[in-house]
Amino acid sequence: MARRSQLTIAGIPVRVEPTFFVIIALLGVNPLDPEPLFIGTWIAIAFVSVLVHELGHAVAFRIYGIRPSITLHGFGGLTAGNGALSPARRIVVSLTGPLSALAVLGLPALWLDRSGVLSSVEARTIVSQVVWINIGWSLLNLLPILPLDGGRVFAAVADLLTGGRGRRVAEVFSVALAAVLGIWAFRSGLVLGVVLAAMFAAMNLSSRARARSDELAAQLQDAHRLLLAHRLEDAEEVVQRVLASRPAGDTLAWAVELGAWARLWRGDPAGADLVLRRGAPTAVPSHCYRAAEALAAGRTDEGVALMAWALANEPPGPAKSLGAVAAAGSGQAMAVARELLLIGPQGVQAAGLLRQLLEHAGYRAEALSVGQLLARL
Ligand SMILES: [Zn+2]
Structure with a gap:
């Protein structure tokens, strides 16, 4: 407000x-x-x-x-x-x-x-x-330190020189200069100077970290889009680029999972498993992925049940659209939809989502069939 x-x-x-x-x-x-x-x-x-x-x-x-x-x-x-x-x-x-x-x-x-x-x-x-x-x-x-006015001038000049990457350059420079001035202030006994330098360094470091995680998230969105478009090699390339910048936590886990989806859809389940175990050994992939894995291995009943459970119960996220594509790709979209309708109201809602995801991914016929199934309720 x-x-x-x-x-x-x-x-x-x-x-x-x-x-x-x-x-x-x-x-x-x-x-x-x-x-x-x-x-x-x-x-x-x-x-x-x-x-x-x-x-x-x-x-x-x-x-x-x-x-x-x-x-x-x-x-x-x-x-x-x-x-x-x-x-x-x-x-x-x-x-x-x-x-x-x-x-x-x-x-x-x-x-x-x-x-x-x-x-x-x-x-x-x-x-x-x-x-x-x-x-x-x-x-x-x-002084050319963000967020001071001198730092803003520095960022704008760097923007002109680098074609739009000025903020990044200015933030890195701000941290370096704040560190140098902080050490100088410490040696000179200027307590306020040390405090200000530390504050400016921290502000720029956290802003840098935020920007970096936004960049990685945007790249992973790209990889997800490429997977949906079945451009598997391109998706793997983007994932490799993200992994090369050493992400951590959820970003690492999702990058690795996307890499595994690409491997799986390239017909290499063993390679996909290796990607997961080497890339993020402690992370748990989505149930949609586990269901897709079962479908790819020909364990159809298990795959269909798990996919239905995942679509109905897993929190919303991009893995669900990949799950829908996996179901359609293995010819089990209708089986998953029927399984969902057995779950109750939550399952009906998830079947509606499945229909939307199929439609969005270009599986029109499957989306239509699921829609007809829902209309008969
Ligand atoms: Zn000002």
Whole structure:
């Protein structure tokens, strides 16, 4: 559920989370000299500065026809916009944040600080706060580490250079640079630097892992489609590619099972068994696969009963469409459907699914027969 924004600036909704002020206050407190006046000015300056930074992003979004919204939270600010931008425009949007803070507040404050016109200690302290936040933080923000603005610029440039693989390059680079800076911060005794570096490294590593598992899942979907189209060698090739990148857990088990299906349908049950035992010895293949194995070995009664049980009881998944094809391929689709109707309401539902899967896989006649069987109920 979208939370309502608390204020609107030039038509741009802005939401401020309480954690923003908590973290800012913690960053501003000097334990040796907790001066209330300067904690107050620090919080106010940080609020205005982060807002100017985010408004810089927001204005750029608006120029490109995207409606932005701003959130200030515990780790600073975030300006989000619905819509995709070209890499060149992403570079502009990323740079306008830190450059706005530099131009609007940072450089004027630096000039004021250096000009010598400020006589009181209070005024000089406040101006130095403006300088620190708007120049120090802006420069830090331009480091090429995701999710900082500099990291986003780096990703967009890498996108242009690699033809769309920029995010991946930027994430790997972010981890490396965060590690180097983390070690440097540790040696320099900068605790906050170590914490930030560790946080950025962890964020990029987990994002990388997610992207990698998405890529493998997409490849396995391809292999599954190829199997359904009976392009067995192509399917095996895709499976080999996935296995070469050393997946683990469910991804490994499913890749190995798909490899075994391909072997089985190429008329090599012994090879299929070897694929399973070598590839994922502790994984249990789907009951649809075990049923297909029995059908391929000529153990028809066992295969039909097991296939019906699997279609009715196994959780939904891509193995069922392979099971339907195996049943049709061995001429047992109707036998499986009849067996399903004996199971009760769950079986009737599964028979409907079998009809759909057969239809989808191009076994029209078998799908029609199962449909007629269901119509007679
Ligand atoms: Zn920014």
